[in-house]
Amino acid sequence: MDIVLQQLVNGLTLGSVYGLIAIGYTMVYGIIGMINFAHGDVYMVSSYLTAIAIALLTFFGFESFPIIIFGTLIFTIIVTGAYGWVIERVAYRPLRNSSRLSILISAIGMSLILQNYVQISQGARQQGIPTLLSGAIRFEVGDGFVQITYMKLFILFAAFLGMGILTYIIQKTKLGRMCRATQQDRKMASILGINTDRIISSVFVIGAAMAALAGVLVTLDYGAFDFYVGFIIGIKAFTAAVLGGIGSLPGAMLGGLILGLSEALFAGLISSDYKDVFSFSLLVVILIFRPSGLLGKPEVEKV
Amino acid sequence: MSNTVVRKTLVSLAVAGAAFAAQADVVIGVAGPHTGAYAAFGDQLWRGAEKAAMDINAKGGINGEMIKLIKADDACEPKQAVAVANRLVDSDEAVAVVGHFCSSSSIPASTIYEEAGVLMVTPGSTNPTLTDRGLPNVFRVCGRDDQQGDVAASYIVDELKAKRVAVLHDKDTYGKGLADATKAAMNAYGVKEVLYEGLTRGEKDFNALVTKIRSVDADVVYFGGLHSEAGPLVRQMREQGLTAKFISGDGIVSDEFVSVAGSPKYVDGVLMTFGADPTTYAAGKAVVEEFRASGVEPEGYVMYSYTAMQVVAAALGATDMDPVKAADWLHENSIDTVMGSKKFDDKGDLTVSDYVMYEWDKNGKYSMLYN
């Protein structure tokens, strides 16, 4: 019993991280219909930024946890957002009217560039950050226990807060309305006076900011990263986005949670060797029955 | 095939010309992951080999010929290893290679070196298959995973008296080979593992696996793999309140293990098998000090790489630069190196295995355990 509960906690934290990164995929896909393969590496860059921010803040004598975490978040989100903007401007905008596959290849190239640029400037070492918040809550369950670190609680809280703020922005603000309009019909939106180029840029910035949030949280929790971490987590997050229905925000979050939970439960109860096989098979099965993902709108084919 | 004759003639003419024109160089490749996820180890290899070559050249080279090193990057990918091995053999005309690092690169590359009659001395590939295939030109100055696994297993069974052991690996040639060797040795000593699982290299979240270890109530966790995964794994174990002893192999020998784990307190008490500390040999004292003076800590495979270069230089020197004869010579003679005297058996393995147990302390340093 305690083991199953613990696995649920594991899955939930992992899933919320997948969800945060999946948002970046799903928003970009929704608005310009491209798979942004460099997104996982944007997340990787934000891990480095987190460590750099923490190192800088400690150097300037800030010690208390709230100040460090707040400063790190702001710094990382701003700089990662700038990355999102620059990447879109340099590698994707010139290809705006080309086939979607050309942008895909450009994105793969961008992903290589980011990885190697970070490797060259920061070295190939494994990096780590010091533990900032240690300690855990322990619940006694039967004769076992469930242990949740404060950091994990913080991750869950921050992830859901981040998703909440994003939902608010998309649903209630003017920027959000413009984003949705552009997503539905880019040409019509531009006729109505929306600067669609700027909206697309801001979608990239928002996506990068969510990846930055995930980067800060994961880095604080696991404490370890290298220039290669973006790849696996990027693929997983992309899977989550498709699972939930690509283009749908709640779908990305739901997909992330389902993927995280199923991985944790499968690894914990059956075999961790085959957990990725299981996640991909789950995806295939879900897509066979719901070809547009769980919350995605079915594609209507018009003649 | 007359073109081969023509090519050979051209090559020999070129070589003769070069010898006539200036000092002939002896080209030695340093092959390893200089880019990619394991570039840190490639770095160690390069540092050791570079220093060794500099020292040998400063003393007049090998029989008067200067060593010229070629950095060969395989990124720990077999495909690139084959390409770069062919390049070393063919375009660079290397007579010997120090490397590769990853066993999965060393194995396919060794065939190419064998065909070309090039001497290969690896400082870090510990997978038994490498030398078990009986290639005459392949040597290693490190141990074998089965020797390492045996040391770990006997420690687990005899010293720790563990009954419930979980064996994990990273599904890679090195990690899985090591975990399997330890498992086999442990089973031979009469202890059966309670859990045997693989994790995915490159991931950082092992919480589900950790909970599973908890569910089988393991008191020792053995991990075959590298520090990039061992760090997060041990940290997540401690964070979930799992106090089982953590043991691993020579893949975690790097100061990065501590920074990856997040804090020295997480690595406190972690055990690992590694060759008797390469920096403690009397013969290598001066070299170690020179390394430290230049601001480089001779950690991990740096000294192994230095040793490999010394072995290559000694063998080539004794056989007049003929790598095929040099390989035969190495099977017969022992070589004095910065890591003491080394002797190879028929397969190209070291005759003496020097694996010992190390323990990490609460300051994030490791030291040998003397039983």
Add this chain to the structure above:
Amino acid sequence: MNQQTGVNFGASIKDAVIAGLLALIVFGPIVGVLLDGYDFSARPGDLATIVAVVMFGRFVISIFVQSDVGRKFLYRHAMKEDGVTVTAPDYKSKMYYILPIVIVIGLLVPFVATKYILTVVILGLIYVLLGLGLNIVVGLAGLLDLGFVGFYAIGAYGLALGYEYLGLGFWSMLPIAAVMAAIAGAILGFPVLRMHGDYLAIVTLGFGEIIRLVLTNWTEFTHGPNGVSAPLPTLFGLEFQRRSREGTPFHEFFGLPFDSAYKYMFVYLILFVVVLAVLYVKHRLTRMPIGRAWEALREDEIACRSLGLNHVLVKLSAFMLGASTGGIAGVFFATYQGFVNPSSFTFFESALILAIVVLGGMGSTLGVVIAAFVLTVMPEMLREFADYRVLMFGILMVVMMIWKPRGLVRVTRKGFATRKGAVK
């Protein structure tokens, strides 16, 4: 853009300053601060260099764009028309003269090239095969496949495991692997028939990953990450090893001194012939009804179905033919490397093959051949750049896409003219 002539230096300087500020934000932390354990050291020098380069580059581009030459350049860049180029009905391709020359040169390569160059060319040809296979699926049938490496792995492991368990050699495995890969293609094809575009992409990606994970984890059968060794092709039973396992090796039979280059020459020659055969088959297929059906389906599935095309059969045939080509490439890869393990079949490999197809110009055979060589030979040439090798590769990928978004070679189609004269 307003039509003023002359160059506005003020605006260019403003552009440069903005670019510099952005560069400072983007590169500042990663380049300017070097992490060292939990500590760091500052590197203002490198950062200043990068920012200066970015500012200067932006300034130059800004000036260039405002000049007459630049405007013309931009105009031409913006005027890329869509679709295929249609040649005149009586147009005669220059290929009729070039092709024989290329074949002769190709056959001469192994006798003049060094072993290293030969191995690089072999790798290039293997990627030509892969590119041709994926080109059927992506370029012609328009099904985005991100897991093509799965079929490649099936071919490679087919040879290695077939040799180990069944004692089958290169020659018997070559057709068997093609059939096996085709069957796998069909198995993948069925569930994804209903899916479109990017859902298809992720499912195929998952398929490729599943194959790799099974190869890694099923250690009893595949030896997992330890890999399996693969045999070399034989010439009528003559082996190319230094010491033969059975019978006389090739060099002793002909009384030649042993040279490992022979085996690469031999592999190259077989591969070259196979590539030519595949090229020919593909050339014919695109002119046959099935090839036309693929392209029609890519353009408009609903129209095709309403015209009575069996879309299941059309899609499946594309998957199976593409997959079998991938399987053949896998066999060659295994024999060339002499050893296979799962780390050769990662997602990156699929991305590389896809890049070959897209860069070559979707659907264009010649383009695929050129792109395959560019993308495999380039990393080897870039070895001179050492640490910057992969970075350069990524930059070239992005630049080439921006420069030629439709690929290096545009698809050309022969035009049809109405026949003159009365119908009899």
